[in-house]
Every structure is written in C-alpha cells, then in structure tokens.
Amino acid sequence: MHLTSFMRSVLYRGSFALSKKLTQKNIMTTPRKLQEILEDLKGNPYYEKYAEKITELQKNAPEEFSSRVVDMGKSKTKKLEEIKGQQFSQLLNPKKKLAPEVSQTQEEHLDKIMKVDLIKNKSKExxxxxxxxxxxxxxxxxxxxxxxxxxxxxxNCVKYPMFLFPLPRTQGYEFIMLQFEKRTAHFTPLLYYQVHNENAPECLTITHYEDFKESKGIVLMRGEYDKNIINAKEAQCLANQLQLYYTQDDKQKQKLLDTFTHHPDTFDHMDLVKEISNISLK
Structure with a gap:
C-alpha cells in the first residue's frame, strides 16, 4: 500500500499512536540485542503458536530472520493487548497485495466485471x-x-484522504488504516505498516464505478478483500464505517475526521472504539 508523506507524518507524530504516542526504540544489530528482542517475543502469548515457523526461518534464512526481527524492533510501539498476536504472522509471512499486477494509479473499468451494454437500459432497481x-x-x-x-x-475523501478504523477482534480491536486514491479506498492493518512500511499489503480495496451515476443516479461499489487477513463480515464492517464517516451528516464523526487530519496530536483512538459500538457485524 502506497502511503503519502503526509500519512507517514501523522502516523509518527505526537500522541496519535495506539498508546497515544508512537515511540521508536534504537535497536543495535548486535547478537546480544537480537537475543533481547527474541526474549521479548517469547513473552508474547502467541509465541508458541508460531514457535516452529520462527525456528525454521531462523535456521534456513538466518540473515533474513535477523533483518526482520531488527526492523520490527526499530518500529516497536506500545501496542494494545488485542493486536499482539498479529506480529508473528506478519513477521514470518508478509502477505502479497490483492492485485500486484495492477498499478495503484490505474483505474479499473466496470466492463471488466460485467457487460455494461447488457444492463444499461435496465432500471436502477x-x-x-x-x-x-x-x-x-x-x-x-x-x-x-x-x-x-x-x-x-x-x-470528504479530498478533505480527509486518510483515516483509521477499529475492527472488532476476539481479543479487542485491530486498527485498520484507510487511504483514498481517486475513486478507490485502500485499507491495510496499522501493524502491517509498522512492520512493512510502504510495502504493507492491503486487506481490502473498495472501488466505486460511476458508469450509472448520471443516467440512473447510482454508483456501484465493489470491495475485494484478502480472506487470509479479514473475512466477509469484517470487510463489510469496514465498508459500513466508511459510509458512516464519509457520507452521513454526523457531527461527532466529522469532528473525528477533522481532528485526525488537522490536529493529530490531540486525536484519541479510543473515540473510534466508542463510535463503533453502534455498528453491527451481522
């Protein structure tokens, strides 16, 4: 997922992070420091689940393993308990982008999905x-x-080109970053970006097709998601939040968008959690 310099500045400024402050820790690439990081990882409750893969990677590709661990240490933050388990799957298996062969600046056309000529004379219903x-x-x-x-x-996507949505998980909430590019909305887990930076894979890509915007008064929306990261209900939850924040006249949500964009130092991620209590994952 390509992230603008503005997006990066917000992610690393002031009290925006999950603990209100993203803190970067200087990590030396010495064996001792590497061992300290590994010991810290072993304290993670999800360590046993990934221990075998971690050992295999360390044995078969020691340089790659060391590089990933050190990079992870450099971007380490004060994380919420509910997202700890995500570290290992991302450390070991960075996911591929949904459609790596398609340029992010290349717009998709509705004709690639269905024959527009066959439905253009039908009613919007x-x-x-x-x-x-x-x-x-x-x-x-x-x-x-x-x-x-x-x-x-x-x-609104011009005024607020990026935002953050909480996604309900078994152990709490995982935060998903949103960035608009033309008529497409790109979503990626916040922790993915912390590990992979600009190579962070997308978990959901929502495209809007305007072929019938004028003639029928409707826009078709399609969201492709990576089922290895989120499921259909979670993808729908993110789409629901997108609609609620960007299309509805809700003063509280507009305030959050404005604060996130223009006053990131005062933004509190827990306000997003409060708002999502009104959204169901049905």
Missing part, C-alpha cells in the same frame, strides 16, 4: 439486484450507493 446477486458467490462485498451520497463521499 434491476441493476441493483443484478449487481448484488452477481457478487453473492464472489470473495468480495458489493453495494449500490445513491449518487448524492457518493458526491458527499468524494468531497
């Missing part, structure tokens, strides 16, 4: 039914958005 039915058997989520709502989303 019929198009909505066809669109939703088509995606029922796909590993993606889909929706139809009224044009007026999409206009609001477009305006």
């Amino acid at each position: 019929e198009i909505k039914e066809i669109w939703e039915e088509y995606h029922q058997t796909k590993n993606c989520i889909a929706a139809v958005i009224p044009s007026e709502n999409f206009k609001t989303l477009e305006e």
Whole structure:
C-alpha cells in the first residue's frame, strides 16, 4: 500500500499512536540485542503458536530472520493487548497485495466485471439486484450507493484522504488504516505498516464505478478483500464505517475526521472504539 508523506507524518507524530504516542526504540544489530528482542517475543502469548515457523526461518534464512526481527524492533510501539498476536504472522509471512499486477494509479473499468451494454437500459432497481446477486458467490462485498451520497463521499475523501478504523477482534480491536486514491479506498492493518512500511499489503480495496451515476443516479461499489487477513463480515464492517464517516451528516464523526487530519496530536483512538459500538457485524 502506497502511503503519502503526509500519512507517514501523522502516523509518527505526537500522541496519535495506539498508546497515544508512537515511540521508536534504537535497536543495535548486535547478537546480544537480537537475543533481547527474541526474549521479548517469547513473552508474547502467541509465541508458541508460531514457535516452529520462527525456528525454521531462523535456521534456513538466518540473515533474513535477523533483518526482520531488527526492523520490527526499530518500529516497536506500545501496542494494545488485542493486536499482539498479529506480529508473528506478519513477521514470518508478509502477505502479497490483492492485485500486484495492477498499478495503484490505474483505474479499473466496470466492463471488466460485467457487460455494461447488457444492463444499461435496465432500471436502477434491476441493476441493483443484478449487481448484488452477481457478487453473492464472489470473495468480495458489493453495494449500490445513491449518487448524492457518493458526491458527499468524494468531497470528504479530498478533505480527509486518510483515516483509521477499529475492527472488532476476539481479543479487542485491530486498527485498520484507510487511504483514498481517486475513486478507490485502500485499507491495510496499522501493524502491517509498522512492520512493512510502504510495502504493507492491503486487506481490502473498495472501488466505486460511476458508469450509472448520471443516467440512473447510482454508483456501484465493489470491495475485494484478502480472506487470509479479514473475512466477509469484517470487510463489510469496514465498508459500513466508511459510509458512516464519509457520507452521513454526523457531527461527532466529522469532528473525528477533522481532528485526525488537522490536529493529530490531540486525536484519541479510543473515540473510534466508542463510535463503533453502534455498528453491527451481522
């Protein structure tokens, strides 16, 4: 996931991080320091689950292993308990991007998904039914958005090009970063970025198709997700939050968007957790 310099500055400024301050720790690449990091990892409750893979990687690719551990130490932060278990899967198995062969600046066209000529004369209700039915058997989520709502989303994504959403997990919440690029919304786990920086893989990519925006008053939305990172309900939860923050007239959510963008030093991630209590993962 490509992140702008603005995005990076927000991530590493003041009290924005999960513990309100991202603290970077200088890690020396000495065997002793490396051992200290490994001992710290062993204190993680998820260590046993990944111990065999960790040992295998350390044995077969010691230089790569050392590099990953040291890099992880350099970007270590005060993490919440609920996201600790994510460290090891990312350390050992960085996921590939959803569609690495497609440039992030290259827009996809609706014709690649379905033949527009066959549905352009149908009513918006019929198009909505066809669109939703088509995606029922796909590993993606889909929706139809009224044009007026999409206009609001477009305006807000220019004002607030990036944001953070909490995703409910078994042990609490994992924070997912959002960045807009033209009509596409890119999502990646915050911890992925801390480990992989600009090479952080996306867990969800939402694309909006405007082919019927003027003629039918609707915009088609399609969200492709990496099922190895999130499931359909979690992808839908992120899409719901996107709609609630970027298309609805909610003063509290607008305040959070504004604070995150213009006053990151005063942003409190727990305010996002409070807001998500109204969103269901049905």
